[in-house]
Amino acid sequence: MTVFHFFNCAILTFGPHAVYYSATPLSEYDTLGTSIKAAVVYLATALVKLICLATFLKVSESDSFDPYQELLKALIGFIDVAGLYFALAQLTHRNISQNHKFQAVGLGWAFADSVLHRLAPLWVGARGLEFTWDYILQGLEANANLVLSISLAALGSLMWLRKNKPKTLIPIIYLCAGIVATMPSITSYLRRGLGWHFPKVVGFELFTSLVMAFISWQLFSACQRPSM
Amino acid sequence: MAPRKSPRERQMLVLDSVIALVFVLVACVELCDGATVVDVYRLIQYDISGAPFGSRLAGLNHHATSLHFSPHADLSRTVLLIPLREFNISFVKEYIAESKPLGGLLFLLPQIFNFENNGEVGSNHLDGTNELLILAELEQILIHTNLPYPVYFAFEDDNINAVLADIKKSDITGQPATATTGGYKFVVSAPEPKSVVSPSITNIQGWLAGLKGGDDAHQLPTIAIVASYDTFGAAPALSVGTDSNGSGVVALLEVARLFSLLYSNPKTRGQYNLLFGLTSGGPYNYNGTRKWLRSFDQRLRESIDYAICIDSIGSWENELWIHDFSSVAEELGFNVNLKHKKINISNPRVAWEHEQFSRLRVTAATLSELSAARELLEKTGGLIDSRHFVDEKAIIRSVKLVAESLARHIYGHQGKNIQIFADNSNLAVNPYYIRAWLDVLSQTPRVAPFFSKDDPFVMALKKELEDHTDEVYVQREALDGMFTFYDSTRAKLNIYQVASVTFDLLLLLVLGSYLIVLFSFLVITTQDDVFMKSSLEEPVIC
Structure with missing residues (x-):
């Protein structure tokens, strides 16, 4: 029954991406190419990040929380934002409307992240006879990550692509984008600095991702209003 | 010519094979992560x-x-x-x-x-x-x-x-x-x-020649001291047999050591040859002893005056038994009881090692703490025969008994109260030697069919006997065909x-409904959205 469990966890980890693509108008407008491009950009970004981490970070023997190292890690984490900017603003996408573009990029981004970080552990671990909740939680984390990626892409598209946005909202947009971009560092702090257990961390991630998604949505709709 | 594939098709083909290769590699990863x-x-x-x-x-x-x-x-x-x-x-x-x-x-x-x-x-x-x-x-x-x-x-x-x-x-x-x-x-x-293909048993013999009276050494009478060293138990990997018959092996090695000291000096060399035999196949009707005896030539076999077999002497209090033997008696403060057992030649069951000697008309006895003959495969060093239940002092006393009585027989001091191997003399029984060997034996499972060829333990026994005796000879024989063992x-x-x-199943159900709910939610929310967007965006594009 272990293949069954692997199957379940894979559904939980990768299912939402597929559902998102097929349920939203993304599939109607054939934005797969954009998503794939975003995924490739993600891979390149991950490589650059890896090199930076390997260059600037010391290998810590203990699993303890070192503020300086974590700060450095958070800074390196902002390479992600640069990658996302490249995917959103620099890549030429053939006739694709703006609000489809950020969804496609966010989706491709999150999917590449899931494949890169979760597929191999899932394949090795969830097929084993031993049962743990870890892989189910990891799947939930992938869902939170999908929501966060799309939120970040939405905020990014507001920041970089939309010119006529209300002036009062600009600081809020930047603040939210900052929070979403530092989420990996925040969860890392919770896990190692405060010693939270995995289920609690995942719960926090799910909660924040929903909150951030709601805020981004509100911001996006506010910018959409033709009141400007 | 084969139809040319478009570059895109070829790309897909390469990609497919790469993906297949990756999956094959990943599937080969061995899974072993038990709790x-x-x-x-x-x-x-x-x-x-x-x-x-x-x-x-x-x-x-x-x-x-x-x-x-x-x-x-x-x-x-x-x-x-x-x-x-x-x-x-x-x-x-x-x-x-x-x-x-x-x-x-x-x-x-x-x-x-x-x-x-x-x-x-x-x-x-x-x-x-x-x-x-x-x-x-x-x-x-x-x-x-x-x-x-x-x-x-x-x-x-x-x-x-x-x-x-x-x-x-x-x-x-x-x-x-x-x-x-x-x-x-x-x-x-x-x-x-x-x-196990053709299980074999290995006997080791050592020889201490007596003082030659001008004639060939083989003309001298010979005393054989024999102990069977292998075990049999419910779990072969746990059958260490400290008492049965690790104690006998230890006693034999110590007796060999003591007499090698005596025999190294021509003045104290006795008029008897000493033959030490570590035999295998003990649990299987002393099959190894039988093969060993059959391999002797007629002269040697006839020269054996008597044979002492040492068997399970590690945990007795104050009673030992000599099975079918009549010449060694002691006054070391405990009883040695004689017990005669009629041997039925036609019965294939051999309960005591000395019976193999007796069948060849050699006077022999077994010294043991057991009063009754054991059944086949009973008390042969199984699970319970652990080091914790064996008393070194008992072995030391047994060694004293055997060595002392042998010495009295060899040097003709019978009836006199002379202790040759007295404590604190340089011929005293060495408790450290006994403990060291007992520890080794109690940590070595010794089920004969599972011994490999040139097993380190057998080699160690051979080496130890070589240190104390001359003409050490290792005999390898096949175990008789009645038994088959599995690895x-x-x-x-x-x-x-x-x-x-x-x-x-429940998890699948929950996940399925989650995805369906997510799908419906997204469809409903974005339909409105699209409606709103398309109405919104058209004027922007125009």
């Missing part, structure tokens, strides 16, 4: 003249249950986990007698029987001999029954006790195993046991905590 890995020792599997005995299987992949299982449960696909502490012999007897189907049996033995961590037992000694008796009885039952499922022994430790407690809890509440209530799966991946005597048990199928 707990335990060393387990399989019950012996053997045939006597084709009749099967012991555990007939090695591979195991079943859920575990404890003794608290519900009475109507079907155990044919379940491993029964039985700790010796709460063991009920009648239950097992009944189960085995009715040959009820079982997925497997795992007996948990107290750490005291574990020869691999000797010193760590500490105060955890068994409070009574009750458990020993039960284990001895269990061992006999298991050895003499044909069990069509895997049977393993393991030692209690914290990990397995935690697992056992979990299993008991879920058994008592009567819930089926789920992810939360702790279902456990026991997996031993072992290949089908194969029969895979030890294995690794992986214990996995598993979720039940129901749990997986």
